[in-house]
Amino acid sequence: MARIGILTCSNATQDLGCSSVSCLADFRKRQGTFAEYPQDEKLTLVGIINCPGCPTLTGPDKLLQRIRALTDFKVDTIHFTYCMKSLCPFLKMYKQALADNFPAIKIVLGTHTEHITPEEYRQRVKKLFCQPQKTMADVILDKD
Template sequence: MAKIGILGCESVTNEMNCVMIGCLGNLRSREGLFKDYPEDDPPELVGIINCGGCPTAVGSDRIWQKVQALVDYGVNAIHLSSCLVQLCPFKDAFITTIQTDHPDIKVVEGTHFFHDEDAFKTGVKELLSQRVVTPQRMNDLVFKRIKLPDEKS
């Protein structure tokens, strides 16, 4: 049985509240980038790590300890989440960090396919900039314009 880990994007997980439904759904049904695992010997998900946030150009080794934690449980492969593959400027550096010390671990670039990659990127851009639906901020409290929910009795 293949033991696998998933390396996800911290921004997508923490800023956009992604629950990895696409990654995990495709894993369960052995679709997307999990389709090559045999039906009679499905992969075991050992764990999910994420990058820890955008590193500097020389900071990709920040995932090293996290990868090591997966290695301790004998992973054979690490899937980069499809968000990371589509969005991350450090993708290749992360792959180098993994494969330099662990050339035996297979790195798979992706977890699931997108119906429309351009629409996905456009949507993420808005999620990050929040131009259309602006969330409330500390200044709304400071300037006494904050909107509050009706109090429950």
């Protein structure tokens, strides 16, 4: 039985409203990277956590602290989401920190099936982040 944890991008989930719906759909259907598991093996989703955000000097330490929320419940595999795989400039650092501190845990890059090219995905996400956004200052100054 595979005990799986999923690590999501906090920018995608917190700022852009990703609910991990594609990751979870492919988990249930055994598609995307979940197709790599033998069909007769039961898959258990232990939990989903966010990365600690784009790191400061303590980024890897914060990640390890969060990962313990999964390792304490005996995950044997951690999937970095498609968002992490495609967008995260710190992916190698995070992956290395996990490998160094949890050598028995398998690390998989990706979750759901790619629907568009990684470059197109990055460009579309970049547009989401770069849209003008109203703030509380706009409300206070009656500019909304």
